[in-house]
Amino acid sequence: xxxxxxxxxxxxxxxxxxxxxxxHSVTQPCHQYGPAVRSCYLIHYILDGKGEFTVNNVHxxxxxxxxxxxxxxxQTTYCSDAKxxxxxxxxxxxxxxxxxxVASVGLSQDAPVFLCEEGDRLxxxxxxxxxxxxxxxxxxxxxxxxxxxxxxxxxxxxxxxLPTMTGNDYVRHAISYIxxxxxxxxxxxxxxxxxxxNRSYFSVLFKNQTGLSPNKYLQTLRVAKAxxxxxxxxxx
Numbered sequence: 001x002x003x004x005x006x007x008x009x010x011x012x013x014x015x016x017x018x019x020x021x022x023x024h025s026v027t028q029p030c031h032q033y034g035p036a037v038r039s040c041y042l043i044h045y046i047l048d049g050k051g052e053f054t055v056n057n058v059h060x061x062x063x064x065x066x067x068x069x070x071x072x073x074x075q076t077t078y079c080s081d082a083k084x085x086x087x088x089x090x091x092x093x094x095x096x097x098x099x100x101x102v103a104s105v106g107l108s109q110d111a112p113v114f115l116c117e118e119g120d121r122l123x124x125x126x127x128x129x130x131x132x133x134x135x136x137x138x139x140x141x142x143x144x145x146x147x148x149x150x151x152x153x154x155x156x157x158x159x160x161x162l163p164t165m166t167g168n169d170y171v172r173h174a175i176s177y178i179x180x181x182x183x184x185x186x187x188x189x190x191x192x193x194x195x196x197x198n199r200s201y202f203s204v205l206f207k208n209q210t211g212l213s214p215n216k217y218l219q220t221l222r223v224a225k226a227x228x229x230x231x232x233x234x235x236x
Contacts, residue, residue: 049086103196
């Protein structure tokens with residue numbers, strides 16, 4: 001069980017950045033959410049207590065002052081401690097710019113945990129959002145402003161940890177993504193969103209580094225894989 005205040009906002013056009021939900025929870029011992037797969041990004045921040053967060057079969061023991069990212073389409077579980085259950089706040093968001101925002105903060109499914117000592121400030125922003133949740137333009141602007149301040153505070157606390165990505169780094173991450181998802185239907189937009197770049201800029205960067213457009217690279221890789229499978233089947 002948990003004592004929770006949750007605001008779920010109506011879905012809008014998924015262009016840009018869309019705030020989906022936010023809230024504050026005081027959990028009971030061993031309160032668990034999941035295993036579950038979410039449709040949007042969520043960032044939780046622990047105000048008090050302890051608990052465990054699990055993603056990709058990796059278990060993170062977390063406590064006050066830490067937070068964690070949940071990405072869409074990945075199975076996650078989190079559970080409060082039996083003796084010192086956690087209290088946390090969270091924000092949920094989506095849209096075409098969501099992946100880029102997450103990348104700019106330096107979070108990912110492979111590195112989903114962060115430390116931020118500005119807990120009082122983060123709590124204030126979320127409580128302000130909860131107070132201004134009525135469906136009128138003024139409150140909507142206010143709420144979105146508080147969300148940006150929430151993200152900005154986390155980014156500021158991590159500024160010394162954020163890696164400086166070069167063109168080679170982006171292309172290397174893109175190629176790794178392509179290789180992992182080659183059997184799926186993926187588009188240039190999907191790759192660009194994953195690494196947190198604008199589609200047009202990513203296409204130019206990728207071609208400058210590899211000599212091929214992302215689509216041409218995909219086609220070439222798929223043809224090479226098909227030939228390899230054909231040759232293997234002939235030998236067997």
